[in-house]
Amino acid sequence: MPTPSLASLPIRRLTLRDLTACADLSEDRGWPREEHKWGLLLAAGKGYGIDDPEGGLVAACVVTEYGLREQPALAAIGMVLVAARHARRGVGRRLMRHIVSAMGTTPLTLHATPFGRPLYEELGFKVTGRAEMLRGRFVPAGYRPGAVTTRAATGEDLPAIVRLDEDVFGADRTHIVTRLPAFSDQLRVAEEDGRITGYAAAWPNMDTHVVGPLIARDTATAQALLASLAAGTGRPLRTDIDVRHGELLNWAKDHGLASVASNAVMTYGITELPGDWSRRFAPVTVAAT
Numbered sequence: 001m002p003t004p005s006l007a008s009l010p011i012r013r014l015t016l017r018d019l020t021a022c023a024d025l026s027e028d029r030g031w032p033r034e035e036h037k038w039g040l041l042l043a044a045g046k047g048y049g050i051d052d053p054e055g056g057l058v059a060a061c062v063v064t065e066y067g068l069r070e071q072p073a074l075a076a077i078g079m080v081l082v083a084a085r086h087a088r089r090g091v092g093r094r095l096m097r098h099i100v101s102a103m104g105t106t107p108l109t110l111h112a113t114p115f116g117r118p119l120y121e122e123l124g125f126k127v128t129g130r131a132e133m134l135r136g137r138f139v140p141a142g143y144r145p146g147a148v149t150t151r152a153a154t155g156e157d158l159p160a161i162v163r164l165d166e167d168v169f170g171a172d173r174t175h176i177v178t179r180l181p182a183f184s185d186q187l188r189v190a191e192e193d194g195r196i197t198g199y200a201a202a203w204p205n206m207d208t209h210v211v212g213p214l215i216a217r218d219t220a221t222a223q224a225l226l227a228s229l230a231a232g233t234g235r236p237l238r239t240d241i242d243v244r245h246g247e248l249l250n251w252a253k254d255h256g257l258a259s260v261a262s263n264a265v266m267t268y269g270i271t272e273l274p275g276d277w278s279r280r281f282a283p284v285t286v287a288a289t
Contacts, residue, residue: 011098013047014048019035019039021060022038025081026038029082029083034206036183038079041062041078046065048098050095061080062078062287063077063103066172072106072171077110079287109268111265111287121266126271128267128272129244130262132241132249136256137236138227140230143227148224149190149192151189153189165177167276176284184202185204188229199213200213200216202232207236209237210237210238212282213284215280218279223248226248226252237257240283241282245281
C-alpha cells in the first residue's frame with residue numbers, strides 16, 4: 001500500500017493519551033521532553049496533531065483559550081513542532097492555517113523564535129512585544145526584600161489569586177491558575193495589610209525551576225517573589241521576562257541569571273495583549289502566556 005502524502009494526513013485533536021508521543025516529538029527536534037509541561041497544556045488546552053503512518057506524530061501544537069468558553073477573549077498557540085524527517089515540507093504552515101481557521105474571530109498570540117517568526121508573519125501575525133529568557137542560579141548577596149512580605153500560598157488564597165490574575169491578564173485563567181498548586185513545586189504570594197499584591201509559581205522543568213507566572217504590583221514586589229522562590233530550590237531558575245520590565249531584567253542579571261534567548265511576542269486579530277502589562281512580568285510558560 002502506498003504511503004499517504006503529508007497533505008492528505010488528517011489533523012486531529014490530541015489528548016493526554018498522546019503525551020508520550022508529544023514528548024517524543026520534542027526530543028526529535030532537540031528540545032527537552034518536557035512531559036510535565038505537555039501534561040498541563042494538553043489538560044488545560046486543546047492539542048492538535050498529525051499522526052505519522054509509520055508511528056508517532058508528524059506535527060503537534062497546543063492552543064490554550066482564555067475567557068468565556070463560548071467566546072474566548074484570547075487564545076495562545078504554543079509547542080508548534082514538526083518531526084525532523086518531515087521538516088520544510090509545508091506541514092507547520094498547514095497546521096497553523098488550520099488553527100487560525102478553527103479559532104475564527106478569537107484573537108491569537110504566540111511567542112516566536114527567530115526561526116519560526118517568518119511563517120507566523122506570512123500568516124498575518126504581527127510583532128507586538130518581546131520576552132527575554134533568563135537562566136541561572138540566583139545569587140541573593142546584597143538583596144534585601146525591604147517592606148515586601150511574601151509567604152507560601154494556601155488553598156484559601158486561590159479565589160483572591162484568580163481575581164488578581166484576571167485583572168492583570170485581562171481574561172479569565174481559572175483553568176490554569178487552579179492547576180498551579182498541583183503543577184508547581186512552589187506557589188507564593190506577596191501580601192500587604194492582608195491583601196494579595198502579587199503571586200508567582202516555580203514549576204519543575206528538566207533540571208530547572210521555571211518561574212511563572214509572575215504577577216506583581218510593582219518591580220520591588222516582583223523581586224521579592226522571585227527571590228523567595230529562589231530560596232526554596234537548589235535548582236537553577238529559568239524565566240521569560242517582558243523586556244519592558246528593564247529594571248527587573250537588570251536586577252536578575254545582577255543576581256546570577258543570564259540571558260539565553262529572546263523571543264518575539266506576536267498577535268493576530270489584536271494590536272496588543274489585553275490586561276495590564278505593567279503588573280505582568282512573566283508568563284506561566286511561553287507556550288501558554
